[in-house]
Amino acid sequence: MNYIRVGTACPTTRVADIQYNTEQICKLLEQGFSLNTKLLVFPELCITSYTCGDLFLQQQLIEQAKRALQVICTQSIGKDMLIVVGAPLHYLNALYNCAFVIFEGKVLGIIPKSFIPNYTEFYEKRWFSEGNNIIDKEVDLPFQNKIPFGINLIFSSGYYKFSFEICEDLWVVIPPSSNAVLAGANIIGNLSASNELVSKSNYRRDLVLSQSARCYCAYLYASSGVFESTTDLVFSGHMLISENGSLLKENRRFERENEIITAIVDVDRLNNERLRNTSFRTHSFKMPYDFIDIKFQYSNTEIAVFDRFVDKHPFVPSDPKYRQERCEEIFNIQTAGLAKRIQHSGAKKAVIGISGGLDSTLALLVVIKTFDMLGLSRENIVTVTMPGFGTTDRTYNNAVELCMKLNTDLREINIVNASLQHFKDIGHPAEIHDVTYENVQARERTQILMDIANKENGLVIGTGDLSELALGWCTYNGDHMSMYGINSSIPKTLVRYLVEYAALYVFDKVISDILLDVIDTPVSPELLPKDKNGEISQKTEDIIGPYELHDFFLYYFIRQGATPEKICFLAIHAFQGTYSEEEIKKWFNKFISRFFTQQFKRSALPDGPKVGTISLSPRGDWRMPSDASMNSWI
Structure with a gap:
């Protein structure tokens, strides 16, 4: 599945004490090896x-640095680990600040710092020359000859492609x-010495996250520590590992x-993001120079302990503050979309079916916010509750x-x-509770809503969510159809939090209490008769599986294009202790089966606003043949 463990290290140092510094670097090499680190x-x-300072101009310092490199090369033998250390290099008539890339006793290549800062507290040009024009060169060291030297080096082992830059290189325009990733590098390392100033760490973190996001790469940042000279500056040893804009x-x-x-690091994820982004592909042919691909071979990249965090609810932010902000933003997107549609169509009213369930409740809240925003009377919101064979007192009363x-125009x-x-008309016995029995009710409700909308010059507001569309858990030309589907890109796991957000932060206690009870109600279409106690007998998740699993499958299937093996592996890791491996694989196969067989419903999907990274609209994010085979995914 092309995961790889990578790391950054900050050794304790003594200024210009090369023997001591080398000893500490070697200690960290051993520690990195024990942690199964590959970079x-x-x-x-x-x-x-x-x-x-000016000690960089001392021949003794430069020569001892070369000997230290040989010691580190010797120490790297048998480690099966790519090691990148920083040292000066005297080349022709200039001194360069370089990254030395080492593997199994050899220096695979040397990358010079492209941009040398010479402003405010930095005056590196006193000693070092810029390497941004050095390509396709070779240098000799006392222990190894013809080492590739230049800014155009990529180091490859199978799917893992590495390149490196140095400190200021990240700060420039x-x-x-940016060129290395266009040439195929998917993991970037930055050897840095960034001093601390008030708030600089925040800016540094933002740079790393932004570069990893723009470049669809993993970005490793390692900066010098507190034992650098404190004559005028203080360093903190800041280290960061980011992947595609996320801080790992x-x-x-x-x-x-x-x-x-x-x-x-998930290299498959990075490669898939690049595959999807057509702009990234286009720019790959516009590089200023050609790169040299230096190949090496790991003997083993298996992850001994998989400790990568896998969020079981990838659509829902775990941080309460961020989750609140996300909910507010989604409401803003939904209301903006609906407001435009109402104004453009000239509709006087909105018509919405209210069941007392989560989806129709969320849709109603969006309509309320939209009408309030537009200064329209809530009496122009026609809410229709349509009790059927399975309607329970709880959902009916809440609706x-x-x-x-x-204060809507409520009709029953x-x-x-x-x-x-x-x-009777179609010759179907009422006691046979099959799919016809259920769909007759769903289509009857939709017919009522459509006809009321015609009568009142209104729009039928769709309530179905993204999870139901993924599974096809809707009746074709029944609840599947509307004039504007405002929940169509919101997964079920997020619907709950949106309703909860409205309960806690938008409405008064009376309405809040109702909303909280709706959240606690089992998800059900209520199309089968109630049980003997008058309770819901048809619970959706008992039939098609837990929505939290299906939303997890959906995220990795659509957003990352992950293989079935990988999706199940991640689900087993994320839901450990909640679902067994057998349950996860069972419901994954159910997800795939329904996803493929129900595409025809998504191909005829009404308009609706995209609010997150995933949409199944046939006009936008997802265009799939309705008769595609699922066999390769089961």
């Missing part, structure tokens, strides 16, 4: 330390890593011991109470007699 990135000029790991700054952090408290139309008449 370990050290800070800028870590062999000498960054703050040597076009970082060298960050250390606590200002530590005073050797430190290493690791994280597991009626909510509509009355919100019982569909039992109309459904019985239809059974």
